Amino acid sequence: MKMVFFKNLISNHLQNNLWLYILSAICLCTGIVLGVYTVRYMSGFEKSDLLNYLSSFIQTYNSKNINYNQLFFETVKNNIPVLLIVWFLGLTMIGIPIILVLDVIKGFTIGFTVTFFVNGMGFKGIWLALLSVIPQNIVYIPCIIIGSVLAMEFSLMMIKDNGKKRWTTGISSRIMSYSIVFVIISACMFVGLSFETYITPNIIKAIA
Template sequence: MSENKVLGLLNKHVQSNFWLYIISLLCICTGIVLGMYSVRYMGSFDKTDLLSYIKNFNTAINSGNISYKSIFSETLKSNVPILLAMWFLGLTMIGIPIILIIDIIKGFTIGFTISFMVNGMGMKGMMFSLLGVLPQNIIYIPCFILASVIAMDFSMAILKDKSNRQWTSNIWVMVTSYSLSFLLVAAVMFIGFLMETYLTPNIVKLIIASVGSIII
């Protein structure tokens, strides 16, 4: 399949599901805002505990003890279950509200992380967020939005056409096509997995080398 054809199909999908894209984007943005706002209400004990975790991460990076295998494993655990959950929910007729909640939670995680870094470490935290958190999420966020819309669109198709015999007879073809769409999203997300595993730790290492410890 040529690049122009892929872009054409994606453009058509965006146009036909425009409002689903808007709703999914709004949910992620809402989650980001809630995540950023929640940092203000954290207790000092919680902040100290998280800063201690970051300090340990900083020490490991600074000493050169980077376990890429462990980072890659944690990256998969953080993202693949979400993608699988969206895929499964798209096969149901009641999955749309839960998919939107997942979008909010994903946005909350990103907003909380960035806000906590900036709130707890000032300019160093901002630098860490821009170079260590955002790069992979530039890939993750569009992928999760696309996955959300594909799942919601399929779920609505089931609701709309469940009494259509022709659609029912082709259900396995539709499910296969739907699943392949998710595999394509996962393939793109794999780039983000590699960035988070190999690029992010080394960016953090460069930050440490340039400005010293990321902990104030």
């Protein structure tokens, strides 16, 4: 019975917010394309400078023992705050444009990183991109898109309710439900965070 309820809940959510999912995905893809073209149109000096930095980073990374606790903290610090910002923006009535900009930025970082690896390091860069960038983003991207859609949906709901002068009706329970879903999304992101912390460094070492 519960499974049927959750399936209906998810189905209704997707039907009601399909256009938001499409919008979020378009922004993400736009960011990826911008990242790709940024690398393509970088000057030779800029590419060389970045490539030297990347090479020295990999060599330093390869020559010392990995502090997994520190790395996990850094990985969490780089990813979870974005989700928290999206959650907070959903509680406002003006957060939707900023959420979409964050989707573009996320796409840009993925597109730029993958393209730079491939463009700057050739065959080795392809393996780096496939094994050390893409796997965790298979987790991160759905989490960011789902979080973005939920935040935009909540923001739109507040705008509609404010227009009908019933903004405060059941607001506490709505915020609680909204926040619980974000906690679940954060928990799902820890799969990607764990991969990035404990597996990606060893992949980089092996390829380097």
